[in-house]
Amino acid sequence: MKPLKIVAGIILNPKRTEVFITKRHKNVQKTGYWEFPGGKVETRESYQEALIRELKEEVGIVVIKLNHFERSIYKEQGTLFQFDFFLVSLFENEPYGREGQKGVWIKLSNLKNYRFPKANISIIDRISKKNSF
Numbered sequence: 001m002k003p004l005k006i007v008a009g010i011i012l013n014p015k016r017t018e019v020f021i022t023k024r025h026k027n028v029q030k031t032g033y034w035e036f037p038g039g040k041v042e043t044r045e046s047y048q049e050a051l052i053r054e055l056k057e058e059v060g061i062v063v064i065k066l067n068h069f070e071r072s073i074y075k076e077q078g079t080l081f082q083f084d085f086f087l088v089s090l091f092e093n094e095p096y097g098r099e100g101q102k103g104v105w106i107k108l109s110n111l112k113n114y115r116f117p118k119a120n121i122s123i124i125d126r127i128s129k130k131n132s133f
């Protein structure tokens with residue numbers, strides 16, 4: 001089975017102690033859950049190209065530096081998802097919910113207090129043990 005490829009950004013502040021997360025909109029899957037901004041990789045697009053495009057669309061930033069952080073595979077309701085999470089440590093513009101979604105900067109250690117989709121459990125666990133990257 002071919003997985004659905006998803007890329008998402010762990011957007012860090014200059015001190016690398018906080019991350020910018022957004023809350024999923026009404027009328028989409030997983031309403032009310034927080035997430036790392038990102039989305040589906042399109043045909044003929046590399047993972048990095050996809051993430052750069054998604055972060056421009058969703059939170060209005062121009063990515064300058066990104067590093068692959070973790071891949072995970074997750075199956076839900078018969079769909080196989082492949083997530084690639086990237087650390088985004090340099091960018092232009094201040095991120096905001098460009099599509100009207102709520103966005104907040106929070107301390108890495110505070111991530112545990114926000115409700116994320118099940119597929120994010122392992123990455124949240126890993127990141128929230130840190131005070132900085």
Ligand SMILES: Nc1nc2c([nH]c(=O)n2[C@@H]2O[C@H](COP(=O)(O)OP(=O)(O)OP(=O)(O)O)[C@@H](O)[C@H]2O)c(=O)[nH]1
Binds near residue numbers: 118119
């Ligand atoms: N961006 C993002 N998606 C996640 C995360 N965790 C998680 O389970 N997902 C799921 O992965 C899928 C991502 O697709 P998406 O809806 O963001 O894709 P997209 O931006 O291309 O959306 P579109 O199809 O509305 O254009 C959704 O099913 C979403 O629920 C996460 O941390 N970030």
Ligand SMILES: [Mg+2]
Binds near residue numbers: 039
């Ligand atoms: Mg998206």
